[in-house]
Amino acid sequence: MSAPAVLQVSGVSKRFGGLQALQEVGLTIGPGEVYGLIGPNGAGKTTFFNVITGLYTPDGGQFMLAGQPYEPRTVHTVALAGIARTFQNIRLFAEMTALENVMVGRHIRSRSGVWGALLRTAHFVAEEAATAQRAQSLLDYVGIGALADFKARTLSYGDQRRLEIARALATEPQLLALDEPAAGMNASEKIQLRGLIERIRQDGCSILLIEHDVKLVMGLCQYVTVLDYGKVIAQGTPAQVQSHPAVIEAYLGHASTPKTSPTTSPTPTPVTPTQGAGA
Ligand SMILES: Nc1ncnc2c1ncn2[C@@H]1O[C@H](COP(=O)(O)OP(=O)(O)OP(=O)(O)O)[C@@H](O)[C@H]1O
Ligand SMILES: [Mg+2]
16 A cells, blocks of 8 residues: 555635635645645745644635645644644744754654753753754754854844744645745855755655745756645646646736746845744
């Protein structure tokens, strides 16, 4: 029997007042896949991430993770279930070091609890040392090991994005959801990012990727879903969706408005590192 899909969602809808941000969206991500989620600005991509990771309550939808039903009710339960994410607008603890930022992600898997921390029990101290060690190896893994002691806010834009990936990986996810990880990166940073995503996939973690850089999407993804105005307009291999008339129409239609065409990257959002989770 083949392994179950890592993520299988169907019928996901989300309305904001009069705006139908998602309408009956479904997709299935297989083990070891990099799966692309693309579409013009405002198509509903980030909203979909927010729903599957428990930030927004959907109006409807079915959710399965590794063959088990899961309810994306809170960010914490979703992280424990095995989905981790990064944010379109980077969200780091700006005044904490890179190492501490990753340790925060790791704490979801620690067991000492509040009393252990307050009393600094032997178990807590040992666990904290192991957490720091693991965080350092994750920083090495994403290529910023030498920056462990630098405050997050002092890191370059590209390094902050890699730090977010390290923090997400610290939760030991089965699925890593990346919301525009290449936004604001230069060409060589993008090449490094591509290598990193490929390596994460090879190491057994599936990836759901929102990205405007079509070259990156087409080079990395096995399957792609295209959203427009909250609806799935195409699904298939990169070659299939790229030549799909509805996709061409959606992007050309949007190109007459100040929105993103499939061949351009969006203007990078300025880095405003904030504390805590959010969209
Ligand atoms: N919390 C919210 N309240 C009201 N409307 C929202 C909210 N979040 C998103 N929207 C709206 O839902 C639609 C989809 O937004 P979303 O951020 O998911 O798009 P996107 O595909 O990620 O776009 P982009 O490529 O620009 O990041 C937009 O019209 C947006 O204004
Ligand atoms: Mg978005």
